[in-house]
Amino acid sequence: MGDIGENTGFDLVVTNGIVVTASEVLSLGIEIGIKDGQISCLGTSLTRSPHTHIIDAKGGIVTPGGVDSHVHFAQDNSPTGDNFTTGSRSAIAGGTTTVLAFASQLKTEESVLPCIQNYHTRAKDLSYCDYSFHLILTNPTPKIMSEEMPLLIKQGITSVKLYMTYEPMKLGDSQLLDVLMAARALGFTTMVHAENSDIISLITNRLEAKNHTTPYFHAISRPQIAENEATYRIISLAELTDTPILIVHMSSEIAMKHVRKAQTRMLPIHAETCPQYLFLLSERLKGTEQDDFAGAKCVCSPPLRHDPNDLEAMWRGVANGTFSTFSSDHAPSTYDHAGGKKLGVKDGVMRYRNIPNGVPGVETRLPLLFSFAGSKPDSRLGLPRFVQITSSDPAKLYGLEGVKGNIAPGYDADLVIWYPDNHFPGTGLQIEQRNLHHAVDYTPYEGMRVRNWPRITVLRGEVKWDRENGGLKGTAKDGQFIKRSLGRIVVGRTGGEARGMMEGERGFWS
Template sequence: MFDLVIENGIIVTASEVLPLGIEIGIKDGKISCLGTSLPRDADTQVIDAKGGFITPGGVDSHVHFAQNNSPTGDNFTTGSRSAIAGGTTTVLAFASQLKTETSVIPCLDNYLLRAKDQTYCDYGIHLILTNPTPEIMSTEMPLLIKRGITSVKLYMTYEPMKLGDSQLLDVLMSARALGFTTMIHAENSDIISLITDRLEAAGHTDPFFHAISRPQIAENEATYRIISLAELTDTPILIVHMSSEVAMKHVRKAQTRMLPIHAETCPQYLFLLSERLKGNPQDTFAGAKCVCSPPLRHDPKDLEAMWRGIANGTFTTFSSDHAPSTYDHAGGKKLGLKDGIMRYRDIPNGVPGVETRLPLLFSYAGREKDSRLSLQRFVQLTSSDPAKLYGLEGTKGNIAPGYDADLVIWYGEGDFKEGVTIEQKNLHHGVDYTPYEGMHVKNWPRFTLLRGKKVWDRDGGGIVGEVTDGQFLKRGMGKIVVGKQGGEVNGMLPGERDYWY
């Protein structure tokens, strides 16, 4: 018999919406089967979905928890608690190497200790590489892959983190050889530095000028450049938190040429504009809450462009980029306010959003004419594609036999006509604000299940899981979701790489 049967729900996968009446049978934390009239006995728990949609547990492949550069933000406990309250059952967070470190093993071991027995949801780790020495790439990266850490993030900006083109090429070639997934923060560092210095000299230092200092052309140029480097080396990449239409078009054009170029965007680039950086009459510094990089863009047309990328398949993943710093704290966002003077350069980057990610996007998914994306596309962006890209296919991101029973059960239409207004007081993160305050969403997870265990029950106590429920995910190699390897570069002879690769 099953440990749990979920009945009376509408199951949504990345490829189809199953008819009402298909049940999910769960045994030992795994989905055992889908069927009708599944057998049960006195020990079988039954959850009635009451006609609501059932989607895979969210996979948020880009969150920042317990990071040294964000001491006032979420740790793994508060961040993962917030995740499950919003339907996310898997998070991938970042261990960051310092440029002065000649090994990545100590920073990874230290970071894993911060998460051990401190998470409500399952978790994996990316490595931020800032000093990719030959020893690290040849000796340590293979060891990391054996430990299930199979992805790295590279920065093209930020002085403490950025890599030059030659370093980027070295890592890309190692990624091709070893098979790990490479994420890129693509902005032109020199453009940003020049404009920032000139703005500061002119006295333009309040939070709004953060958006002025990082124009779209900085993202556009860096995006084109990293795509060129990836094409040269025949390496799959994912460009994170994209916000510019021109940069997105570079990605789309590369994809039409069958290059394995993946892209990610985030809620802030669908819903928020740079005017939010201007604060308000009661608090002129309040715009600091929305300082993130790339910055919020100026025109509603920029938001519409990102929505098109969401709908047409340009974006492979939709992450929160949950980067939490408290606002009302001298060590948080108010690092940028000293002696009454605002300096956006000193404001910690990032906005919280791991809990609101799924409800915000789900509000625009459906079968109605005014929906911006299909329910299947919602699942692809939030669960199945990030699971494939980051080595979790077969375990996470799907509702099928053999997968972990990570599930989100939404309210049925008749049970939730009023929707939800997002309010900081109702959220579960460790941050003192949400940039989505006052926004209305049409639904919210009624239940979140992690490996068959109910960990969130909105009507029955909220958080019902335990802080030790989360497990470290030893990930395999990621799969290419779009494009393919092995293509030739325009203008190069067939096999020309073989002379120098």
């Protein structure tokens, strides 16, 4: 950093802001110079040309554009939910400039290539923000693993998601091991939904026999022990095969402790949590006097937990680094629609097993967490930690390092400019469904108050959201598909032996 000389020809300079990177909070007065959609330099008194556009941050905080590494757009199993256009405009309005969505293979499909092409069609020229895909792998045939996965990696799709539950998607342990071995050889990032399917099935069947089928019993049917057991098991499989993994949307303290213990042994075990597991409890699954089915709005898996101490445990994981990513798991279904959440009501009878899982949250993710970042007495994490968990670490894990997720020369000029502290008086800004930009008809965070909201969102050097001047400034053709490289391990290391193995033992069979 430093003074920059003449004739730099910046397209954009962001001035008068407190710049926050993944490692530090820079002093007021450091400016960001942007050229050709990338950050050119950070410095003081950057030279302006007649063509340089100036953004005055007005003393507010400037963070990297958010990287939401877990969203569901244009999903076949959520036909009433967001497509790429409606979901991505909501992302931009909430400060997220890059989303990683899911392309889902069916178990009956012998190839994943048509599935990927299908999702390219669903997204191309239809997204307000940049995007890429994870592959949901449900039928990992030998041909797919040996021939098609290398092709996808060359195409910039370098991550897969595996399910240990949900009958149409779940893999058995032998299949999980096969994929983990392939991931070890090829280097792609492996995400896992960890819940014990048999526990859930047994409890669900017995609850139905007792007519306990209202939305509240969704939380009863998926107890923490189902998450705890599956988490321990997938960590064991990953240790056996010496494969990095990321366990998604964690909600249980004991499961989180399994992750923490693995990390202290330097195993490359990463984890993710989501806003619903920091702010919402299972009581939200109960109906109201006006609508006894209203709890369906908050049906998601893993479910909302019962005790405020469960929320506190997740906050500790966010603050102490156990969690590498904080994602929305934006999985929307319209509530008041026969093909949405109301699939759980038939002939006046509520059946939680038929309610589409998931809650919307891509727009509210950053404001909710940002409200607890900084140096205020009730802050729960520092501003650099906020950047790490919402932007830089997901970028590293999923092959976007050097392109997305930080404020440094050479990175895409994706920025969020927040209001100065105390801009919103009293208890802050209230979240209201009527002000959000998704296509869903509710938000589970209705009425909650946040201290701040993105004032301006910049995508590759261009303003795409300006809250004070009409809101959305971009179009659905702005978003680009981002080819990703192989992800990087953020915690732990590979090359170790599993506990109890002698040195070199894995070499006999791997």
